[in-house]
Amino acid sequence: VLVTLQLVLLGDSGVGKSCIVLRFVRGQFDPTSKVTVGASFLSQTIALQDSTTVKFEIWDTAGQERYAALAPLYYRGAAVAVIVYDITSPESFNKAQYWVKELQKHGSPDIVLALVGNKADLHEKREVPVQDGIEYAEKNGMFFIETSAKTADNINQLFEEIAKRLPRPAVSSTQNP
């Protein structure tokens, strides 16, 4: 069974949204990647153990605050929103919470939210405790994971978990004939 999933990445600038997507789609990591202007699109297909195939259609959005004006264009139709922060930046964690609120109010009602703490490889510079992330995610009914696009840690797990956690009715509704 092929399932198409529309996913949008949101979060503060420089937290590694594009890097996560590039790691997931191309298996690459470029420490000097480009600034994303507006948004960019990539897609990737993975096979799950229960023999379903999930095609992710990923919108990677620009991080700067003012680009939030354009964000609804991309998250409005999305089934999943992945909100990313940088574990070395409390500011980006605040920004993540802003995005959660925004999506709870204005995203599609059955949107699946995931909270991702990126740059887990920089644990010596950590400023956002894991516990904070876990607690906030739990409180808001989100899936939480810490990843590192640099070391590829938990990147595939993130997307696999998202695919698994999608409520089946929602999955079948997005099923392609």
Next chain:
Amino acid sequence: MLLSLLSKRSLEADSRDAYGFALRPQHVQTYREYSHIYKEEEEERSNKWKNFLEHVEKSSELCSPEKAHKEELQAEATEQKAETVPESGEEGNDTISGKSVSGCSSERDPEKELQHSKETEKSKVQTWTLIRSSLSSIENMMSFRVRKGKIMKDKQIIVDKDHLPSEAASLGGASEDDVEEDVCFSDALNDSPDAFTAENSVSDGFSDGVKVAGKVEAMGGGVPNSVQGIGTEEAEEAVANGAPTEPFFPWKLELESLVHGGVPTDLRGEVWQAFVGVKARRVERYYYELLAQETNTTESVDKDNSSGVPRKWRRQIEKDIPRTFPGHPALNEDGRNSLRRLLLAYARHNPSLGYCQAMNFFAGLLLLLMPEENAFWTFVGIIDDYFDGYYTEEMIESQVDQLVFEELVRENFPKLGLHTSHNHQSSYIWFFTFHETVWYSSYYPSMLMAVNHLDYLGVQVAWFTGPWFLSIFVNMIPWESVIRVWDVLLFEGNRVMLFRTALALLELYGPALVTTKDAGDAITLLQSLAGSTFDSSQLVLTACMGFLAITETRLQELRDKHRPAVLAVVEERSKTGQVWKDSKGLASKLYSFKHDPIVTEEKNTTEEGTTDGYVSHSKSGSRNLDELLSGTSVDSEVDSLPELQDQVIWLKVELCRVLEEKRSAVLRAEELETALMEIVKLDNRRELSARVEQLEKEVAELQQALADKTEQEAAMLKVLMWMEQEQKVTEDARINAEQEVAAQKNAVHVLQEKYDKAMSSLTEMEKRVKVAESMLEATLQYESGQAKALKSPRAATTQGNTKKLGILSFGLGWRDRNKGASDLKSPSEQREPSSPKDKTGEEEKGNAK
């Protein structure tokens, strides 16, 4: 200017293009193929521009001799003004004063700049550089646009944001604008009668001037009417605004066509400055004062309330600098410092805008082509003027433009276009030159089909045009194409080229897009196709010639129409605080006009919606339905949406979605119909073409066979000829041989005869010999009888006899030798040979031999 520092070799080795930008691995090959074309185009345009600039320079020198003095005086006067009103120094220029004023100022500048840099900047800043004088005419023309713009701004009393927060006093403060306006008017009025050579020389009736006028006429004749229409529109606008009418530049249209063909690389930096009207914008020392503030504030470490750049922008800029063209050889330590200075200076220059992602790329691009301060003023021109309101905190104009674009693709290109033929290349030119009154061409089947198809797939055009517009195509299409689009955009002085280029891309890739089966594939395909638009000339020409209907006037009308909606949303947002009330924002606005035409189509919708059962299976359709259902259930959670108005908005959005669904069904039906037609056509065409192909193949085969046959025939003929010849030769040989045989037979015959003769003569001779022998014997017997009788007296005769005996013995010997061969009678039957007969026997022997 950083670009000039790059060596070509290092670029090629690194798989970078001529501008030093990295090529994607999949594009390296294509780029190599196109680099030859680029080279050829570059050569061609260098020549064209050279000729053009020479011509313009000549025509502008016509009235220079006496003016030069005047200008110098004027320049000095304005120079004095410059002390009090910095901008006026830049206002008092024209074709020639460009040289003289700049001559003075550029002598003065370095000192001041040096002072500044000593005081404030530790790292070196590239100094202001004037563009070459041959471009001053273009610069002058464009400067006029800048001044006009300023005047209009003042009239509309748009809030002036250009003041310097701390040193406003030094720049004249509030009175600055008024003074500036006065200067503008007076200068412009002073300028127009004597400064603009073409006009001047024509009115003076100089012989050269007549030539120019003649040329103008000639050019005017060949120009499409619509372009002239635009020209007069501008003029009217100018008159209406009370600004002095722009002087007539006879070469403006020629310049336009040159720009469409591209600006030569070595001129580009300066031509862009001329287009943006940098000289008219520049305020002396301004940039360095901005930089000075910067260094002052960094000393007072990151105070948010200081007059310096707010911390968030500084941080954002710092974040983005290494992410601007990463790995570009020109963006080394110095390059990045330049980029940082420029962006910080701009953030201080326009604090309400500050810094917006995407600006880093523009600044980086400009720094590649020109010195730092020049880049700063060009940047200011582009952001403050061309893209006014685009990158601001609310990005209002950029949202408005998306709505405008949406309307353009939907409403301005009627569906009639669908059944037109594909070979419209030549026809639309005709269309525009002779049917000006018909604004919108129906000749964009590809684009229209693409948009319809995207609608069906649930892809919003703004998803990809948003990034296109905001980045001005940087990183979206190959660099050669980006730069060619910028050439036109900067020349035109507005955002029309954005729209035209986006339309051209849809038109170019429409046919490919229609083949995609889901939203993801469509977007992926479009991204990758756009990313490989290496044919920059095709893109620019399609954009400029194919979409003449998109004009600034039209865009302004549409912007005015859609702006209130965007503003309302923004206002709502600012009222209610950080989080939007109507977060749908642009998205919902996109709907709000999308459903306009639906009302009329609604009846069709219901019909076709039901017949096309599978539409409800379609992804977007079902999601919308889900959302509708959940949307109604949301009503129970109304506490989260306390105000009725919110509910209304919410319901409106839901309504829009439903309508959208219906609309997509209609569109799908239409699309299917056309697709079916296309398929049928295609099928027919395919079948036909297959048959034609087959027939062609057969014909080719037959022809081949025929050729083979004729070849064979020729070969056979040759062989035959050869054989005939051979035959002849052998015949000849045979005849010869026969003749020879006959001759030999003859010879044999003769020989036989001779032999027979010889034999017969031999036998005869033998007979004779026998006779002679017998006679000799008889004689001998007789003689011996005689000798017995008389012995001595006959001594003398005995001597004679011995002689005879010698001969006889010889004759006998010879006969003996021939005995076996001639098969004669036994030698015992000897006969007496007579002496004369002996002689004949000897003769016979000689003959036989």
